[in-house]
Amino acid sequence: MVRLSVLLSLAMIAPIASNGAQSPKNEAAHLSSVENEAMVENAKSPLGVGAGEAAQRAEGGAAQPAEAAGTETPSPTEIKRSHEASGGATKDTGAKSGMVVDGADKGHDWWWRHAVIYEIYPRSFQDSNGDGIGDINGITSRLDYLKGLGIDAIWITPMYPSPGIDYGYDIADYTAIDPEYGTMEDFDRMVAAAKERGIRVIMDYVINHTSDQNPWFKESRSSRDNPKRDWYIWKDGKLGPDGKMGPPNNWQSWFGHSAWTWDEQTKQYYYHYFYVQQPDLNWRNPEVRKAMYGVLEFWMKHGVSGFRIDAVSRLFEDPEWRDDPYLPGYNAYGDRNIRHQYTDDLPEVHDVLRELHSVVAAYPGDQVLVTEADEPDIAALTKMYGANADEVQLPMDFQIADVNELSAVKFRKLFNEVETNTAHGQPEYFFSNHDQPRQWDRYGDGTHNDQIAKLMATLLLTTRGTPQMYYGEEIGMRTTDPARIEDVHDPIGKLGWPKEKGRDGERTPMQWTAGHNAGFTTNAKPWLPVPSTAAMYNVETESQNPDSIFNTYKRLLSLRKSEPALRDGDYEAIDENDTHVFAYLRKAANESIVVALNMSAQPRTISLQQAGTTAEVLYHSPLAKSAASSETLDLAKLTLQPFGVVVAKVK
């Protein structure tokens, strides 16, 4: 689902952002609810079905689970062990203070701990049949490219049948492929071809709501006594002081106005956190859980290796239906500001995450769960791992994604927090995705943007964690908003124009070549226009230039694989008083790699003797005139150019 609060800081960087104007998204972000301390009693609903049982039901019990790419040993829950290094208590002792983390066990080589995940927006990646819309066969045709780049897994945003109100995040059928993107056979072929190349497939799992065109909802709204009535949140209206019937309470939709919509036929309101066409599922109903866990089984049988769970904090609402508290002022939609206290981050979310974990853990292939965890701080993010490492392996770290300025101080603080949090879990880092302006626009200064793109690549690919890239960031794609309201596809942009131009700008077609429509489609009219910058920033052109953004990514991805310290090593910040240069060590048993990132527009000379005396350059940008890779650096006196970076092996 949409990520809105990520735009919170955009206003601060307005001068360099392509669409830096304060937007409804930004203002809505201010409403983002923080943790809710006084929350309802944690009422655990029964799962109602064992994972294995659900697996059998999902496809008549006949199919064997498909082997995922690079499948190793099965991943039963008992493999989870304590994280001794960080002092986490073991499962047996009932960890209360410490946490244990799935994958902390050095004896098992969890693929997702050292994988690089690449997010594909399928509509915009590669069109194979000339209709101007990217598709599954298009992705398959680019798997060699992804393998060559060094990608281990792809997360594909929704390709399920959908009316497209929220571009796929309103799902009408969870176990089918939208004909716009191809067929189930195309999907199976893609997964098999990916597996041959050692690439895993992660599916988007939109869990909070369905489309109003989903047959489940159609049944639910057909009558008050339909068996699926309780699959969604239905409620009588409430008489207001004026004697008129109104919504049950003051809950607001993320997109403005009441979160309740009146249904004339059955004379009740249904609840939707997001659009009117996206009714929320009732996760307190065991049948809903059973059906949604069956969805996981279905895709695992088709060979996927995990799921990215959408908008997970919104799964539950206050069972007492209390009004949310008002905050001062009004939002961009003209509503009074409220805190989403009773509709966000209820503790029962974690019951569901544990259940999801057990469903996928019963399958082979080390299935991974990634969450859209737009948590306000490290403590909230840490909770996503689960007290016994029994929830999510990879919560996406939006804190680091959304620093939105090149600040050595801020990045150091956040990366240090990740190291010292009680779970010491594996973080997932990213800077761009389909919901926010691309990093080129949010972190660029207008003068050194290409060099900054290389610095961001270094930051992403040399820190401890699982990096997630967004298609096109490896060639420096930038946000290109529509020029006219008639051209806008994203409903947010239609609603908010011209202040808010929506998310089309970060979803433009992948730029493969300098030729017609950047090689994305043979159609005269791609679904979104190809930006003019594609003439310079494309895979074909950049491949020829050893110092391009593309070749920087390639080099760093390759180093991440070849250098154990970058692949698996510990992280340790060094020279921590420097306000301009963010420097750190990555340490494995037999090697130590130093990384220094100059986050300022001036040359900086630093001393990193803490790391050692000399170091051999693995990657250096921009390359100093005298320098070549294989150069030996004097760590006592090291000069970095504006936004310059160095990655070097300590001798």
Ligand SMILES: [Ca+2]
């Ligand atoms: Ca197509």
